[in-house]
Amino acid sequence: MLELSFNDPEKLVTVTHALSTRSRIDILQLLNANKLNIIEIAEALNLPVSTVANHIKVLEAAHLIHTEMLPASRGAMKVCSRNYDDIHIALDRVSSFPARETNVYEVQMPIGHYSDCEVEPTCGMASTEEMILKEDDPASFYHPKHIDAQIIWLAKGYLEYLLPMDIPQGATIEALELSMEICSEVATYNNDWPSDISVWVNGTEIGMWTSPGDLGDRRGKLNPAWWSDGSTQYGILKKWRVDSNKTMLNKEKISDVSLSDLHLEDKPKLRLRIGIHPDARHQGGMNLFGHEFGDYEQNIIMQVRYTMNAGDKHVRYAK
DSSP: OEEEETTSHHHHHHHHHHTSSHHHHHHHHHTTTOOEEHHHHHHHHTOOHHHHHHHHHHHHHTTSEEEEEEEOSSSEEEEEEEOOSOEEEEOSSSOSSOOEEEEEEEEEEOTTOOSEEEEEEEEEEEOSSSBOSOTTOGGGGGSGGGGGOSEEEEEEEEEEEEEEOOOOTTOEEEEEEEEEEEEOOOSSOBSSOOEEEEEEETTEEEEEEEEOOBOOSSOOTTOOTTSOTTSOOOOEEEEEEEOSSOEEETTEEEEOOOGGGTTGGGOSEEEEEEEOOTTOSOOOOEEEEOTTSSSOSOOEEEEEEEEEETTOTTOOOOO
16 A cells, blocks of 8 residues: 655655546556556557656656566567555645555566476476477476476466565565466367366465466467467466455455465565365366466566555665
8 A cells, every 4th residue: 555645745746646647547547457568558548659658657756656678579668567556645734644655575486486396187388499398297397497487287286486575574564466377277278178276375275266268269479489379378367465354366355365364474485386276176277377478478476565664774675
C-alpha cells in the first residue's frame, strides 16, 4: 500500500498529478495483472507510442510503476509493471500513521534453477537451442544441464525453488506475490485437458488453480523456430498474492492462507513448490515457461512488498 499525507506534500502532489489523467489511469488498469511493454500499451489504448512513453515517465516519477529494459528481437524494450494495489491518502493535517514507504523486493528465478523435484512421465525440458537430455526420463531432471531449461513439463510431481529473502531487518511484510506462465501437460497438446496446479510456500499450500488445458492451438510468441508446431506452445500468466488476510489469484480470493501462516520473516530464504497435489481431482500435469518460451518474457517472479518507518536509518531499497 502507498500511504500519502500532508507529512510529505511534494509526494502527495506528484502522485495525485500522475493520477489526474484518464489515460494514465487506463495504463494502471492494464497493468493490473500483466507486465506490458510500451508498444503493447499503446495498441491496447489506441494511443501514439510517444504519448504513452510520456505518460510512463510521469507514472515512473510518482513511483506508481516500475520499468525495466529487457532484450527484444531488435535491441531492447521497456517493460512496465505496477508497484501498488492500494493508495491511502490521509487528509488530516497531522497524519494518523507514521510516515512509511512501501518498498518492493523482486527476484526473477529462471525455471531451470530448481533445487528439488519429483516427476513422472510424460516429462522433459528444452532450452532455446534443443531438447535437454532424454525425454520421459525422470533421472534427467537431476543432471546439471537442467539450469538451461526454458520450458519444463511433467505429468505428475513438482518442482521446488529456493528464493532469497534479502529484505532489511525489522521490515514489515505487507504482501507476497508470485507470478509465472503455466498450463497443463499431455502428450503433444490438448486445449481441453484440465489440471489442478498448486503452489506451496514454506510447506504451506497457498492455493490451487485449474488450468483449462495444454495449450497448443497456435505458436507461442517467443518459441524458437525449431520447436514443433505439434507440441505445447504457450501458457497462461497467473499471479498468486498473499497478504495479511487471504490469498488471491489474479485478484480473486482463493484461500484464507495469510502471511502469518508462511513465517517469511523467520528464514533467509523462501521455499516455493509448484506442482500437482497427489489428491488433486484433475491430474493433468503442468508445463512451466521461462522468459524465452511461451507468450510472456518472464521467469518465475517473486515480489515482496514491505514497509519500514521513514525515520529508520536501516531502510534499504531492494529494487
